[in-house]
Structures are given as structure tokens and as C-alpha cells.
Amino acid sequence: MTDFQTSKSLILNFYDKLDKATGDGIHKVLAAYTTDNYHWRGMHPFYEQQGATAVANIFWQPFRQAFAPIQRRQDVFMAGLNQEDGEQTEWVCSMGHLMGLFDQDWLDIPATGKMAFLRYVEFNRVTDGKISETALFCDVISVIYQAGLNPLPPQTGAFFITPGPRTHDGLLFDPQDPSETLKTRNLISQMVDDLTTADLHSDQEELASTWHDDMIWFGPAGIGATYTLERYEAQHQGPFYEGLTDIKFHGHICYMTEGKYGGFFGWANLSMKASGGFMGMPASDVRAEMRVVDIYRRDGDKLAENWIFIDLLHFLRMQGLDVLGRMKELNRRS
Missing domain, CATH: 3.10.450.50 (Nuclear Transport Factor 2; Chain: A,)
Structure with missing residues (x-):
């Protein structure tokens, strides 16, 4: 049985350091926690990146310049073996919001000077004690809506800051049955x-x-x-x-x-x-x-x-x- 506690601790420590880092410190944290061949996937306009430097330059540093200070508000945190590759790789998943003061424009979305929430989910593959692969999905359109703009036709469902589980038990920090x-x-x-x-x-x-x-x-x-x-x-x-x-x-x-x-x-x-x-x-x-x-x-x-x-x-x-x-x-x- 795998309890995933080592991998969970790695990711939680990574988030703690990353969320506190500023400027060039963001790159240093990424470099310390990721492998040399780190592969990162992000949504448009970020796409696929290789290595800590590219990920810091393309996503994290511009985002953190626009949103500060940051709070990571997790709703789901879990780990498991990947069923798609016959349980050969171990992954940790985090879902929630990154909240900050939206004080500088981001992706040409005008800053509001108010708190804003970037809804996110991140999958991290852990290999030999480091992060070797990441998929970070974030809801950029929700930030556009929070800025008071509506570039799309009326949606069929409701828009709001998405809550976590009704049962408030999604943070699986401990081993599970x-x-x-x-x-x-x-x-x-x-x-x-x-x-x-x-x-x-x-x-x-x-x-x-x-x-x-x-x-x-x-x-x-x-x-x-x-x-x-x-x-x-x-x-x-x-x-x-x-x-x-x-x-x-x-x-x-x-x-x-x-x-x-x-x-x-x-x-x-x-x-x-x-x-x-x-x-x-x-x-x-x-x-x-x-x-x-x-x-x-x-x-x-x-x-x-x-x-x-x-x-x-x-x-x-x-x-x-x-x-x-x-x-x-x-x-x-x-």
C-alpha cells in the first residue's frame, strides 16, 4: 500500500515556499523543487514549457506581479497512482483558488485594485523526490468577468466564485482507506x-x-x-x-x-x-x-x-x- 505522504509533504512545502517567494525568488524555488527536464503544461496563452526558468518567466512571475500578496485557498488536495500508465507514476493534485489584490494588468485584463480569485487545479508528478511534470489549469475567463468585462455570449449556467466540497473534507493530508x-x-x-x-x-x-x-x-x-x-x-x-x-x-x-x-x-x-x-x-x-x-x-x-x-x-x-x-x-x- 502507498500512503503518498512523502509526495504530499513535498508539494505542500513547495507551495509554501512558492507562495511566499517574490521576483527572482520564484525561479529559485521552482529550480529547487523540479527536475532538470521539468515539463510544464498550462492553458492558453502559456502552453507547454520546459524547465524552471521558462515556467517562472512565462507564468509565475507575471502573475505574481499582477496579484499580490497571494493566498492559496485549497479545496481539494489528494495523491494517487496514475491509472493511465498502469500505476507507474505518482501524482499529487491540488484544486482551489489563488487569491490576491489585482493591482496590475494581467494578460491585458485591466487591474481592478480589488481582491480577485484565480480558480486553478494543478497535477504534479513526483519522481525521486522532485516535481518532474506539472499540468496547471486556471480559469482566466473568470478573472475577465471579475474585472467587469464580458467578452463572450451569455453562458447557459451560473457564474460565481466556485465553492469547494459541500462536505468540507477534500483536503486529504492524511492517508486514506x-x-x-x-x-x-x-x-x-x-x-x-x-x-x-x-x-x-x-x-x-x-x-x-x-x-x-x-x-x-x-x-x-x-x-x-x-x-x-x-x-x-x-x-x-x-x-x-x-x-x-x-x-x-x-x-x-x-x-x-x-x-x-x-x-x-x-x-x-x-x-x-x-x-x-x-x-x-x-x-x-x-x-x-x-x-x-x-x-x-x-x-x-x-x-x-x-x-x-x-x-x-x-x-x-x-x-x-x-x-x-x-x-x-x-x-x-x-
Whole structure:
């Protein structure tokens, strides 16, 4: 049995040092905790980077210059073996918000001088006591909304600062019961198998076999959150499959579970064509990618909550809509 405590301690110490560091100190922390061949994945406009210097320069230093001081407010923290590679690699996942005072423009999003929350989820692969691989998904569009701008059509779900688990038990700092981990893994796998069998679109009756009726789907800004199976079908799954066609599933890079929690990410998990109507985009034959994270909480024998991150900026840019370009143009005009 693996308890993952060493890897968890490594990541918690890394976060403590990283969140306190400033300026060039950010690079020094990254260099101390990562391998020489460190591979980092981020959402648009950051994409894939190699090594601590590039990650500090491209993401962390500009973000920390714009948001300071920072608080990391974790809602889920877990570790596990990767089911996608036959449990050959060990990963630690953290989900929550990075909160700070938004005092300088970031990605051409105008600063507000007020507190702002960057919703994030991060997967870190630990190899021989260092971080060898990271996937950091963050909800940039939510920051745009917090700045009082709305560059996208009205979303089908609700937008707000996304809460953590209803049960407030998502921070798995201590070892978890392996039998609970297995239950979660089997349930998530069954749900994914059901979706795959149904061409990635289950009806409400099929969904009810693995989801509680009062489930909550916390989608990314631009799509929004929805509550109950009925409203999930009406406010997300229905519009998703009405607006997108030729959807192909490409698998995940990491799929892990611990205790009553689990999740996965892909690069890209899905590709599809926008037949029209989804997020206000016109019909198109362009095949676009969706890089997606799903984090789940199991309650008994069904899933109760689901937090989703999608690189919508990349998805829309592949179809010709550069949302951050709009921010730059707005700043230029003002």
C-alpha cells in the first residue's frame, strides 16, 4: 500500500515556499523543487514549457506581479497512482483558488485594485523526490468577468466564485482507506465507460445510475455551473451536444483517485467540430481541441459533485476567436 505522504509533504512545502517567494525568488524555488527536464503544461496563452526558468518567466512571475500578496485557498488536495500508465507514476493534485489584490494588468485584463480569485487545479508528478511534470489549469475567463468585462455570449449556467466540497473534507493530508479509493475509482470508471458507450452523451436516466439527482456540475466561466441532473442536461449537456458534432475522445494523461475523490486531465481529451450555437460560435468544419480536467467527489455509491476546467481560450482561438486579443484591443482603445 502507498500512503503518498512523502509526495504530499513535498508539494505542500513547495507551495509554501512558492507562495511566499517574490521576483527572482520564484525561479529559485521552482529550480529547487523540479527536475532538470521539468515539463510544464498550462492553458492558453502559456502552453507547454520546459524547465524552471521558462515556467517562472512565462507564468509565475507575471502573475505574481499582477496579484499580490497571494493566498492559496485549497479545496481539494489528494495523491494517487496514475491509472493511465498502469500505476507507474505518482501524482499529487491540488484544486482551489489563488487569491490576491489585482493591482496590475494581467494578460491585458485591466487591474481592478480589488481582491480577485484565480480558480486553478494543478497535477504534479513526483519522481525521486522532485516535481518532474506539472499540468496547471486556471480559469482566466473568470478573472475577465471579475474585472467587469464580458467578452463572450451569455453562458447557459451560473457564474460565481466556485465553492469547494459541500462536505468540507477534500483536503486529504492524511492517508486514506484504500477500499474507499477503489470504490471511487470504480465508480468514475463506470461513469466514463457509460459516456463512451453512449457516444459521450448519456440521457438523464443513464446519468442517474452513477450520479445523485442533486449533483452539482461546477463548469468553467463561459459555460457556468448547474445544479441537479435535470438542469445539467438542460444547461450544459444539451447545449454541448446540440452545438458540437463529430466528438472524439482521445483519453487522459493522468487519472487518479484517493478516498472519496478522484479526477483526470487530458491534452487534449476531446476534439470536435462546432456545428453552431455552442458559446455563440458560428457553424464551422474546423476541428477544435478541448483540454479538460474533471475532479469528482463520491457520496456513497454515486457521484455528488464535479469541478471542471476547460481551456476554452484555446478551444475558441482554434476557431478564430482570440478572447485575449479582444482584451488587448480594449486596452488600446481606452
